[in-house]
Amino acid sequence: MSFINYSSREINCKIVYYGPGLCGKTTNLQYIYRKTNPDQKGKLISLATETERTLFFDFLPLALGDIRGFRVRFHLYTVPGQVFYAASRKLILKGVDGVVFVADSQIERMEANIESLEDLKINLAEQGYELEKLPFTVQHNKRDLPNVAPLEEMNSILNPNGIPFFEAVAMTGRGVFETLKNVAKQVLLELKKHY
Amino acid sequence: MAEFDLVMYEEEFTRIDEELQKLHQQANAKVLFLVDKNGQLIASAGDTHNIDTTALASLTAGNIAATGGIARLLGEREFTILFHEGEKDNIHISLIGQRVILVVIFDQRSSLGLVRLRVKKASEALTRIFDEISSKAEKEKAEGRLEESPFAEISDEDIDNLFR
Numbered sequence: 034m035s036f037i038n039y040s041s042r043e044i045n046c047k048i049v050y051y052g053p054g055l056c057g058k059t060t061n062l063q064y065i066y067r068k069t070n071p072d073q074k075g076k077l078i079s080l081a082t083e084t085e086r087t088l089f090f091d092f093l094p095l096a097l098g099d100i101r102g103f104r105v106r107f108h109l110y111t112v113p114g115q116v117f118y119a120a121s122r123k124l125i126l127k128g129v130d131g132v133v134f135v136a137d138s139q140i141e142r143m144e145a146n147i148e149s150l151e152d153l154k155i156n157l158a159e160q161g162y163e164l165e166k167l168p169f170t171v172q173h174n175k176r177d178l179p180n181v182a183p184l185e186e187m188n189s190i191l192n193p194n195g196i197p198f199f200e201a202v203a204m205t206g207r208g209v210f211e212t213l214k215n216v217a218k219q220v221l222l223e224l225k226k227h228y
Numbered sequence: 229m230a231e232f233d234l235v236m237y238e239e240e241f242t243r244i245d246e247e248l249q250k251l252h253q254q255a256n257a258k259v260l261f262l263v264d265k266n267g268q269l270i271a272s273a274g275d276t277h278n279i280d281t282t283a284l285a286s287l288t289a290g291n292i293a294a295t296g297g298i299a300r301l302l303g304e305r306e307f308t309i310l311f312h313e314g315e316k317d318n319i320h321i322s323l324i325g326q327r328v329i330l331v332v333i334f335d336q337r338s339s340l341g342l343v344r345l346r347v348k349k350a351s352e353a354l355t356r357i358f359d360e361i362s363s364k365a366e367k368e369k370a371e372g373r374l375e376e377s378p379f380a381e382i383s384d385e386d387i388d389n390l391f392r
C-alpha cells in the first residue's frame with residue numbers, strides 16, 4: 034500500500050526482502066546502505082540478536098530522486114528468516130508494494146528456500162495478496178560459493194513462472210542494485226496502472 | 229491490491245496539521261507524530277529537528293504491529309494505547325480508527341492524564357478526517373478522476389534516472 038502525498042509531493046513504497054535464514058537479506062540492505070549517497074538515505078535500523086540474526090526487521094529508507102516533481106521514497110525491509118519468527122514475518126509483510134525473494138544458492142539450502150517461498154505465499158494470501166500479482170523479483174544469492182545449485186534447477190523450483198531473476202553475491206554487491214532496481218521499477222509501473 | 233493506497237491532498241493535510249498543532253498545544257507535548265500502520269510518516273508537530281522521524285515512524289509501526297500480534301494471541305482485538313515511561317521523556321502511542329498511529333512525546337511539563345484526555349478528543353476529529361480521505365479516494369477511483377496523476381506518464385527513462 035503506497036502512500037501518495039500530494040501535499041508534500043512525496044510517494045512512499047514498501048519493499049520487503051524475504052527468504053530463508055542466512056540467505057543474505059540483511060547483507061543486501063547493508064550493501065545498499067554503504068553504496069548510497071548520504072543525502073539519499075536514512076539510518077539503517079537493524080533489530081537483531083546478539084549474533085546478528087534479524088530479530089524483527091531491518092529498515093532502510095531511500096530517497097533516490099524525483100519523478101515528475103514527486104519525491105520517490107523506497108522503504109526497504111527485511112524479514113527474520115529463521116523459521117520460528119513466523120509471526121513477525123507476517124507483520125512485516127503488511128502493506129507491502131513489492132517483494133524480493135532472496136534464495137540461498139547452496140544445494141543444502143534448497144529445502145529451506147522452498148519452505149520460505151511457501152511461507153511467503155501463505156502469509157500474503159492471509160492478507161488478500163497474491164504473489165503472482167505483486168511486483169516480485171528473485172535473487173539467487175551466494176553464487177560465489179562452490180556448492181551452488183545450477184541456475185536452471187533453482188529457477189525451475191523457485192521460479193516456475195519465469196519472472197525476472199538475478200544472480201548475486203550480496204557480500205561483494207554483485208547483483209544487489211540490479212535486483213533493487215528491477216523490483217522498484219515494477220512497483221512504479223504498478224502505480225502507473227492504478228493511477 | 230488488498231487495500232487502498234493512501235492518497236493525501238493539500239486540503240486534508242492542512243486539516244490534519246491543524247488538529248496536530250492544536251493537540252500539541254493543549255497537551256503540552258514536546259513532539260507529535262502521525263504515522264500510518266505501515267510505518268510511513270504522515271505529519272508531525274513540535275520540534276522534530278533532533279529526531280530521526282523516518283526511523284521513528286518505522287519503529288513505532290513495528291511496535292504497534294508486534295503488540296497487535298500479542299493482542300490477537302490473547303484474544304484481544306488490539307491494544308489501542310501504549311505508554312512508555314522514560315527518565316525524562318514519555319511516549320504515548322494510540323491507534324486512530326484502526327488505521328493510523330498517533331505518537332505523543334511529552335515530559336514533566338505535561339502528564340499522562342492530560343495527554344490521554346486531549347488525545348481522546350483529537351482522535352475523534354482525526355478519525356473523521358481519515359474517513360473522509362478514504363471515501364474521497366474511493367469516489368475518485370470509481371470516477372476515474374485520478375488520470376491527471378503524475379504516475380500515468382511515468383516512463384522507463386524516469387525510472388532509470390532514479391538509479392544513476
Ligand SMILES: Nc1nc2c(ncn2[C@@H]2O[C@H](COP(=O)(O)OP(=O)(O)OP(=O)(O)O)[C@@H](O)[C@H]2O)c(=O)[nH]1
Binds near residue numbers: 114
Ligand atoms: N559467501 C557468501 N556469503 C554471504 C553472501 N551474502 C551473505 N553472506 C553471508 O551469509 C551470512 C548471513 O547473511 P545475512 O544477510 O545476515 O542473512 P539474513 O538473510 O539476513 O539472515 P536472517 O536475518 O537470519 O534471516 C553472513 O555471514 C553473510 O556475510 C554471499 O553472497 N556469499
Ligand SMILES: [Mg+2]
Binds near residue numbers: 058059087111112114
Ligand atoms: Mg537478517
